[in-house]
Amino acid sequence: MPSTLIVNARLVNEGREFDGDLRFEDGRIAQIGTGLSARANESVIDAGGRRLLPGMIDDQVHFREPGMEYKADIATESAAAVAGGLTSFMDMPNTNPPTLDAEALENKYRRAEGRAWGNYGFYMGASNDNLAAIQSLDPLAAPGIKVFMGASTGNMLVDNPEILDSIFRDAPTPIITHCEDTPMIDAELARYKAKYGDDIPAACHPDIRSREACMKSTQLALSLARKHDTRLHVLHISTADELALFEKGPLIRADGSRKRITAETCIHFLRFDRADYARLGNLIKCNPAIKDASDREALIQALTDDVIDVLATDHAPHTLEEKARLYTGAPSGLPLVQYALVAALELVHEGRLTTSQVVQKFAHAPAQLFDVKGRGFLREGYAADLVLIDDTPFTVQREDVLSKCGWSPFEGTTFRSRIASTWVNGELAWDGRQLVGQPRGERLAFDR
Ligand code: DOR
Numbered sequence: 001m002p003s004t005l006i007v008n009a010r011l012v013n014e015g016r017e018f019d020g021d022l023r024f025e026d027g028r029i030a031q032i033g034t035g036l037s038a039r040a041n042e043s044v045i046d047a048g049g050r051r052l053l054p055g056m057i058d059d060q061v062h063f064r065e066p067g068m069e070y071k072a073d074i075a076t077e078s079a080a081a082v083a084g085g086l087t088s089f090m091d092m093p094n095t096n097p098p099t100l101d102a103e104a105l106e107n108k109y110r111r112a113e114g115r116a117w118g119n120y121g122f123y124m125g126a127s128n129d130n131l132a133a134i135q136s137l138d139p140l141a142a143p144g145i146k147v148f149m150g151a152s153t154g155n156m157l158v159d160n161p162e163i164l165d166s167i168f169r170d171a172p173t174p175i176i177t178h179c180e181d182t183p184m185i186d187a188e189l190a191r192y193k194a195k196y197g198d199d200i201p202a203a204c205h206p207d208i209r210s211r212e213a214c215m216k217s218t219q220l221a222l223s224l225a226r227k228h229d230t231r232l233h234v235l236h237i238s239t240a241d242e243l244a245l246f247e248k249g250p251l252i253r254a255d256g257s258r259k260r261i262t263a264e265t266c267i268h269f270l271r272f273d274r275a276d277y278a279r280l281g282n283l284i285k286c287n288p289a290i291k292d293a294s295d296r297e298a299l300i301q302a303l304t305d306d307v308i309d310v311l312a313t314d315h316a317p318h319t320l321e322e323k324a325r326l327y328t329g330a331p332s333g334l335p336l337v338q339y340a341l342v343a344a345l346e347l348v349h350e351g352r353l354t355t356s357q358v359v360q361k362f363a364h365a366p367a368q369l370f371d372v373k374g375r376g377f378l379r380e381g382y383a384a385d386l387v388l389i390d391d392t393p394f395t396v397q398r399e400d401v402l403s404k405c406g407w408s409p410f411e412g413t414t415f416r417s418r419i420a421s422t423w424v425n426g427e428l429a430w431d432g433r434q435l436v437g438q439p440r441g442e443r444l445a446f447d448r
Pocket of ligand 1: 062094152153154178285286287288316317331332333334
């Protein structure tokens with residue numbers, strides 16, 4: 001296959017933004033430099049000074065396969081992801097059946113072959129009954145083990161204290177947790193139901209799934225991780241309160257060691273707050289709940305302060321019909337992969353983050369944290385997973401949504417940057433208007 005040379009780009013990588021050229025060949029980045037000259041037969045793309053980033057790695061998506069293909073599947077959601085500049089994804093185990101053993105895990109990898117537009121990893125799930133499967137998990141088979149320490153979509157709560165302790169003691173991969181205390185949530189929900197019946201206003205969601213419930217469960221996860229020296233990644237931090245629990249500083253410390261306990265936040269916590277329930281209602285109902293404007297501000301600051309290590313989506317599509325139900329029947333979660341990167345770049349336009357910080361949190365950090373082999377950076381020899389950003393504004397329209405559920409919480413929002421091109425393993429997958437070619441995603445490999 002002839003090589004491709006991108007010239008005149010603004011490369012963003014490893015804390016630097018610099019003008020340069022990048023050549024890729026046979027799916028890999030072959031050369032990064034300045035003034036590179038085109039070879040015979042090479043296709044040349046003039047980036048015109050636009051920003052070229054490594055493709056984002058989303059460490060938290062729910063693509064719903066198997067079992068809920070009526071609302072999403074690996075093909076449709078990975079297509080939406082590459083249209084949004086996300087070239088790798090790590091998918092959650094709360095499918096039907098849930099991913100609770102090696103066979104279910106391999107079944108998902110087989111499903112993704114030839115259908116995933118981005119590179120894929122699948123998490124092993126934990127339950128009160130699958131300790132043996134967790135203990136015997138091949139650490140190269142999954143990015144990590146997902147533990148629902150709070151009940152959410154699906155029925156995967158791990159609330160047996162001895163089992164929880166054993167999982168933290170024996171996990172052969174990083175543990176990632178959903179932290180919300182279910183008994184506290186159940187008690188609040190009962191109080192609100194007594195008052196409103198099923199028609200609870202969506203704005204009460206952050207009071208039912210409260211900050212205190214997040215705090216209590218996150219504290220428990222951290223104490224177990226400290227007890228067993230577990231590699232723990234706490235997902236979707238939604239409150240300012242929890243930030244004090246985490247180590248401030250770069251993921252890779254000055255002495256070369258890596259933090260053993262890390263934190264993630266998600267794009268919706270940075271773009272929405274309590275005031276948005278009035279406009280969007282159950283459409284932005286998700287777990288943990290979107291909380292106050294002060295939480296949103298603290299979370300953005302925590303990204304710049306290196307208290308939060310990773311930015312992700314928690315893409316969790318549900319149909320509009322499901323979302324139109326009364327509060328108690330409306331499922332939690334929102335579709336986010338297609339507009340998450342441009343929403344993060346909006347924070348750059350606002351002067352709150354730099355492009356380098358977005359790249360650090362959304363591409364480098366997930367690669368480093370999960371030991372992803374050969375991706376997440378603009379480095380020679382690494383996979384040519386690339387995103388070209390064009391600073392031309394656009395407004396999100398429902399008809400442009402590629403997720404199977406067919407809606408976005410960002411409809412009507414104007415973003416100042418768009419995704420001009422996405423390459424996956426050196427093949428153009430998104431040309432700024434449509435998907436191109438065939439799904440080229442590969443199974444993620446882990447260097448551990
Ligand atoms: O809002 C959420 N939706 N939070 C979760 O933890 C699960 C997810 C889903 O699968 O719908």
